[in-house]
Amino acid sequence: MSIKVYNSLTRKKEDFEPAIPGKVTMYVCGPTVYAMSHIGHARSAVSFDSIQRYLRYKGFEVKYARNYTDVDDKIINKANEEGVPPQELAERYIREFDFDMNALHVQLPDIRPKATESIKKIIEVTESLIKKGAAYAIDGDVYYSVRSKKDYGKLSGKNIDDLESGARVDVDERKNDPLDFALWKSSKPGEPFWESPWGGGRPGWHIECTAMVMEWLGETIDIHGGGKDLIFPHHENEIAQSEAATGKTPYVKYWLHNGFVNIEKEKMSKSLGNILNIRDALVDHTAEAIRLFLLSSHYRSPIDYTRDSLRDAEAGVERFYKTVQRVAAECPTALEAISCHSCVQERLDEAFSPMEDDFNTAEVVGNLFKEMSRMNRALDDAKAGKGPKGHKEELSYSLAIINEASKFLGIFDRTPEEYFSDKNSRTSVPAEEIEKLIAERIAARASKDFARADAIRKELLDKGIVLEDSPKGTTWSVKTQ
RNA sequence: GGCGGCGUGCCCAAGUGGUAAGGGAGCAGUCUGCAAAACUGCCAUUCAGCGGUUCGAAUCCGCUCGCCGCCUCCA
Numbered sequence: 001m002s003i004k005v006y007n008s009l010t011r012k013k014e015d016f017e018p019a020i021p022g023k024v025t026m027y028v029c030g031p032t033v034y035a036m037s038h039i040g041h042a043r044s045a046v047s048f049d050s051i052q053r054y055l056r057y058k059g060f061e062v063k064y065a066r067n068y069t070d071v072d073d074k075i076i077n078k079a080n081e082e083g084v085p086p087q088e089l090a091e092r093y094i095r096e097f098d099f100d101m102n103a104l105h106v107q108l109p110d111i112r113p114k115a116t117e118s119i120k121k122i123i124e125v126t127e128s129l130i131k132k133g134a135a136y137a138i139d140g141d142v143y144y145s146v147r148s149k150k151d152y153g154k155l156s157g158k159n160i161d162d163l164e165s166g167a168r169v170d171v172d173e174r175k176n177d178p179l180d181f182a183l184w185k186s187s188k189p190g191e192p193f194w195e196s197p198w199g200g201g202r203p204g205w206h207i208e209c210t211a212m213v214m215e216w217l218g219e220t221i222d223i224h225g226g227g228k229d230l231i232f233p234h235h236e237n238e239i240a241q242s243e244a245a246t247g248k249t250p251y252v253k254y255w256l257h258n259g260f261v262n263i264e265k266e267k268m269s270k271s272l273g274n275i276l277n278i279r280d281a282l283v284d285h286t287a288e289a290i291r292l293f294l295l296s297s298h299y300r301s302p303i304d305y306t307r308d309s310l311r312d313a314e315a316g317v318e319r320f321y322k323t324v325q326r327v328a329a330e331c332p333t334a335l336e337a338i339s340c341h342s343c344v345q346e347r348l349d350e351a352f353s354p355m356e357d358d359f360n361t362a363e364v365v366g367n368l369f370k371e372m373s374r375m376n377r378a379l380d381d382a383k384a385g386k387g388p389k390g391h392k393e394e395l396s397y398s399l400a401i402i403n404e405a406s407k408f409l410g411i412f413d414r415t416p417e418e419y420f421s422d423k424n425s426r427t428s429v430p431a432e433e434i435e436k437l438i439a440e441r442i443a444a445r446a447s448k449d450f451a452r453a454d455a456i457r458k459e460l461l462d463k464g465i466v467l468e469d470s471p472k473g474t475t476w477s478v479k480t481q
Numbered sequence: 482g483g484c485g486g487c488g489u490g491c492c493c494a495a496g497u498g499g500u501a502a503g504g505g506a507g508c509a510g511u512c513u514g515c516a517a518a519a520c521u522g523c524c525a526u527u528c529a530g531c532g533g534u535u536c537g538a539a540u541c542c543g544c545u546c547g548c549c550g551c552c553u554c555c556a
Contacts, residue, residue, distance in 0.1 A: 011485085029556075030556095031556080032554090032555085037556090038556080039556090040555080040556040041556055042556085043556065044556040045556085047556095072554095073554085074554075156484070156485090156551080156552080157483090157484050157485070158483075158484060158551095158552070159483085159484095162482085162483045162484080162552085163483085163552070205554090226556070227555080227556030228485095228486095228550070228551075228556080229550080229551070229554095229555055229556065230555085230556075231485090231551070232484090232551065232552065233552085233553090234555095257556095258556070259486090259550090259556095260549095260550070260556075261556080262549090267549090267550085268555090268556095269555085270554095270555090293493095296493075296494065296495095296503095296504080297493085297494065297495090298494090298495080300486090301486095301487085301494090302486085302487080302549070302550075303493095304493085306492090306493085308492065308493075308505080308506090309492085309493055309494095309505090311505075312492080312493060312504065312505045312506090313493095313504090313505090315504080315505060316504060316505080319504085319518095322518065322519085323519090326518085326519075354495080354496095360495075360496095362494065362495055362503090363494095363495050363496075363502075363503085365494095365495090365503075365504085366494080366495060366502055366503035366504075367502080367503080368503090369502095369503050369504060370502080370503070373503095373520090376518095376519055376520065377519090377520065377521095379519080379520095380519065380520050380521095381520095384520095445514080448514080450514055450515065453514085453515080454514095454515060454516085457515080457516070457517095461516095466516090466517065467516080467517075468516080468517045468518065469513080469514095469515090469516075469517075470517095470518085477517095
């Protein structure tokens with residue numbers, strides 16, 4: 001069975017066949033590093049992380065690059081405001097981004113190129129575009145001529161005349177056409193610059209990706225990803241300049257674009273002031289719940305980040321780890337057998353088959369919850385001494401399936417202890433206080449003072465702490481908000 | 482104005498021709514001193530509406546209504 005991917009370029013699902021069988025070159029647009037990254041960056045990163053993980057899981061040899069745009073007007077402006085060198089600011093936000101990605105269990109791409117490290121290549125490509133008549137230099141700036149490419153607009157489905165009638169583009173009298181975009185911008189005094197045949201300057205936005213792709217992956221690649229908003233103009237321009245420079249078509253075989261994250265039904269935007277930073281989201285929710293939330297919808301659909309959906313996701317993660325704890329307590333030998341999964345290959349294939357259809361992580365997640373129900377049922381049956389025999393096998397098969405899925409979903413890959421220690425750190429109530437009250441309640445229960453016991457339960461619940469009694473004692477956890 | 486997408490139960494969300502996954506919430510039951518968790522049962526004869534194609538459609542086509550994104554920096 002071959003993988004099918006939705007290609008933004010053709011607007012169809014296509015069989016995934018990389019240029020070189022068994023090998024995949026993949027490039028995803030990373031952040032412009034001038035501020036803390038937000039939940040939208042998280043979605044893109046997590047979506048493509050699960051995709052590259054899955055391709056590897058299926059045995060492809062993947063070469064995956066995600067860039068950092070570390071030279072840009074926004075970076076320069078922010079650096080000036082703070083009075084620090086632009087490069088220092090960029091480096092700082094690269095570290096912050098990496099921190100967030102690590103928290104979200106996003107694997108490091110094989111290559112993480114920075115725009116400023118590909119200046120030589122950028123100049124080289126720009127020069128070749130001028131030579132080929134696809135670009136022109138004016139007063140130290142270099143522009144790409146959109147009219148020089150007959151199929152300009154093929155990715156976004158736009159045509160040049162429609163775009164111009166929109167009149168929402170800068171009118172620069174020096175440009176041959178209002179839609180022409182900058183490949184190279186001359187620097188103003190005080191701005192960072194690199195020497196070039198056109199004088200001191202810096203690269204335009206779109207050219208950096210072309211240069212980095214060519215420098216690290218090749219003149220044509222299999223997959224290029226990014227947010228839907230990048231389709232126009234960024235990726236459209238990238239195609240134009242890349243294909244013009246190399247004469248090779250297509251520059252990218254499969255274009256993949258992830259949908260947007262809304263916040264409580266509203267688009268995230270600076271004007272609404274509802275930009276949600278990953279760092280802030282991590283205060284309220286575990287990284288795993290955020291990741292599960294992101295993977296619970298198809299990567300191309302718009303999703304709505306709400307308190308309710310995150311609470312649902314947290315409950316889902318908790319359900320998994322509670323189930324694992326149950327297995328550990330009631331049938332520990334099942335945990336030892338989970339590496340034997342060749343015997344459940346058919347069930348694995350069935351559970352993971354949605355990934356073959358344009359990486360449908362949402363359906364796989366649904367299948368994993370079915371396995372959790374099976375496990376709990378098996379445990380109940382075993383306890384009651386009923387149901388078919390082979391509970392241990394049943395448990396280890398289900399665990400194996402979830403275990404395998406965790407390799408490409410990047411969730412359900414911790415121990416229950418790690419998860420609960422993460423979750424239970426989210427309370428302002430000191431652990432000693434909780435422990436003290438629990439001890440008091442145990443004493444009250446022992447002397448049948450249930451009124452006192454219930455009062456303590458209530459008191460802690462009001463503070464967001466849930467108590468659970470079991471034959472082994474009383475445990476506590478932070479209530480899911 | 483141009484281009485694209487979406488509308489599935491209380492909420493979230495799969496399902497693109499074969500008769501509605503899954504999660505959360507809710508209700509009832511088992512269990513529990515009480516809870517929690519878990520399990521069991523209930524919870525869409527129906528997939529925005531109306532037509533059409535088909536033996537058969539949430540899935541294909543047309544129209545209508547509603548929502549959204551891009552066209553400007555943006556994941």
